[in-house]
Amino acid sequence: MSQKDETVAEHPDPDVQAAERAVENVPHAWSVPPPYLAFRLDVLRLSRTPTASADPRPLRGAATDEEIENKLRAGESLLTPSEPVLDEAFANRMAKIARLMKEAGVPGSGSFLDALEAKNTPPDLPALAAALRARDADTPQAAAEKLGLSPSLLRFAVTHALHPLLAPARKALADRIRQALWMRGWCPVCGLEPDAARLLAEPKGARVLHCPACGMEWRYKRISCPFCGNDEHARMKILFTDPHAPRRVSACLECRRYVKEVDERALAEGTEVNLVAEEITTLHLDLGAEEEGFSN
Numbered sequence: 001m002s003q004k005d006e007t008v009a010e011h012p013d014p015d016v017q018a019a020e021r022a023v024e025n026v027p028h029a030w031s032v033p034p035p036y037l038a039f040r041l042d043v044l045r046l047s048r049t050p051t052a053s054a055d056p057r058p059l060r061g062a063a064t065d066e067e068i069e070n071k072l073r074a075g076e077s078l079l080t081p082s083e084p085v086l087d088e089a090f091a092n093r094m095a096k097i098a099r100l101m102k103e104a105g106v107p108g109s110g111s112f113l114d115a116l117e118a119k120n121t122p123p124d125l126p127a128l129a130a131a132l133r134a135r136d137a138d139t140p141q142a143a144a145e146k147l148g149l150s151p152s153l154l155r156f157a158v159t160h161a162l163h164p165l166l167a168p169a170r171k172a173l174a175d176r177i178r179q180a181l182w183m184r185g186w187c188p189v190c191g192l193e194p195d196a197a198r199l200l201a202e203p204k205g206a207r208v209l210h211c212p213a214c215g216m217e218w219r220y221k222r223i224s225c226p227f228c229g230n231d232e233h234a235r236m237k238i239l240f241t242d243p244h245a246p247r248r249v250s251a252c253l254e255c256r257r258y259v260k261e262v263d264e265r266a267l268a269e270g271t272e273v274n275l276v277a278e279e280i281t282t283l284h285l286d287l288g289a290e291e292e293g294f295s296n
Helices: 003-007 014-024 034-047 065-073 088-103 109-117 125-133 138-147 151-176 275-281 283-291
Strands: 196-199 207-210 217-220 236-239 247-252 258-263
Touching (some): 014 275, 034 088, 034 275, 088 151, 125 151, 207 275, 247 283, 258 275, 258 283
Antiparallel strands (some): 236 247, 247 258
């Protein structure tokens, strides 16, 4: 056993393990700065460390199959934006994430941390989290401007801070969700928008979206924007790829938003794809999309 093995215990979460392996093998051509990778891994480890207060009981795990089916048919996520009730641990995770952002030199993170640690009029974190889960773009936009942080970075911080609270609901409910009843662009468990997607090798080309907050994966239309619903092929654009490249960006010319995708059909047979790890290691795709005027 090496000295590293004796002193550093392996993180038990499979997403963290997959991300750590992926970071060690990031191709040099992707030009992802090592400090950024270290920062993202630190945030992931924090978000995947459960807290004693992460109680699954209020997360509708006892809902009947009929209740679940009715909500899915109506296009309603199984958790309302106000549940679970956010606790002190959530606020503490937000502050820890802000400190990691500041240490990594993320623009705007200093004022963000100052606001979170302020004793007077700190940001309304429950309202902000609820707005993101209700897909209310105005509240996070206004909060980001006030905090001096980009909306995408604020969303990043909130979703990672939410994970220990929402993951128990996904674990309790995922197997009870009939995918055929939910062909929508937001998470059927918690309501958040996706951060990544994959095209399955089998069934060939089927598209699966991933929720950054609870970890749910669900089927969605192959050619459609999950953010605005645009399904006109001529108004969609694939960026930064050649016909055989497995990683790419699917961008919408209507709402100017994008989602990163991994095409499993272009990978070696049997390759396991972890979208949490992929999201961390493909910064070059985000930078390219932003240069083209798209946002996530």
